[in-house]
Amino acid sequence: MNVFDIIGPVMIGPSSSHTAGAVRLGRVVNKLMDGNIPKEVEITLSGSFAQTYMGHGTDRALLAGIMGYHSYSPEIRDALKIASDRGINYSFKKENIKGAHPNTAVIQYELDDGTIGFMQGASVGGGNILVNQINGMNVDFNGDNNTILVMHEDKPGVIASVTNVMHWKYAELNISNFHLSREEKGGNAIMTIEIDSLPPETLIEDIRELENVSNALLIRRL
Template sequence: MNIFNIIGPVMIGPSSSHTAGACRIGAIVNKIVDNDVLTEVRIQLSGSFARTYRGHGTDRAILAGIMGFQSYSEEIRNAMEIAEERGLKYEFIAEDIPGAHPNTARIYFTCKSGKTGFVEGASIGGGNIRVSNIDGMEVNFSGENNTLFVLHKDTPGVIANVTNLMYWRYGELNISGFHLSRKERGGDALMTLELDELPPEQLITDLKKMDNIDNALLIHAI
């Protein structure tokens, strides 16, 4: 725990959960699309997010995070106008997600390249978040650490190959959290590795060259 878990983050807005946390959920989408250009987002708000999002600025905060702004950015106040200037279409839907945390958002996105996907995350207090789903894959990370995603085939030996690569070539890296999800046995699977250090870009290049690895993506700590 650090001091910001106690006093809350530096932020624009009235609520660490409904604005700062919301902005950070949006920021995960910004990181996932990497250098692609977002053209459209549809944001489903659940629980208390759905009830109070206008008054607490949750809508502006999520949109600002999606566009790459921080929880303390002045641009949060004008996020909707900035989105329109950028040609980013957006829609908010107040609809509960069964079994979800009270402060949950599910963000569906479309990019200029044609790439689509969605992210589901919850604001759990003090500006902290917990991301639970990416493109239908269950995940479990906070965004506080540098996080490595490895999309791969659910084939024996893949996890060992990835961790061996990290040990032998990048031994200074320490894995602080690991989560594996898959839709079905033998199908697509997703490794989520939270790291104490920021890995070099070469690691991503090396991972993408490996057998049975479809993609690798690094999300810097937010």
């Protein structure tokens, strides 16, 4: 247990689960969008998120995170207006997602270039989060570690190519967790690679250049 677990995060808002955790979920989406501002965002809230999101500022917190703000950013208070001023068309809806954690949010976004993305995650207490779906595929990470997401085709040798690059060019990096998810055999897939330290930006560039890799993203420790 660390001090964060004991005293919780530094934050704006009344609730670590409903505000700080919501900001962190939004920040994952900000990373998935590579820092771009979306033109459309639809946020589905389930469980207690759906029941109390206005009173606890969960709506503002999620939008603030999507725009790249932190849990301690004073802009959270005005996130709805800031989003509107930036031309973000956002909406919220309630839905009972079967089997989901009580504080679950599903965030769907569209960028100006037509790119569409999807993330499902939950705020699990004390400002901590768990991300369990990206673009319809199962993942499993919490943002506590630097995380590399590799979107690729499910072809033989792709995993070896990525890990070989990491081994031969960035031997100082240590992989602490690895997870693979795929839509179907031979279809789209996502590698989730958690590492102990922050990698050089060149690692992401090198991975993006590999055959059958469509994109790679670094989600720095949140």
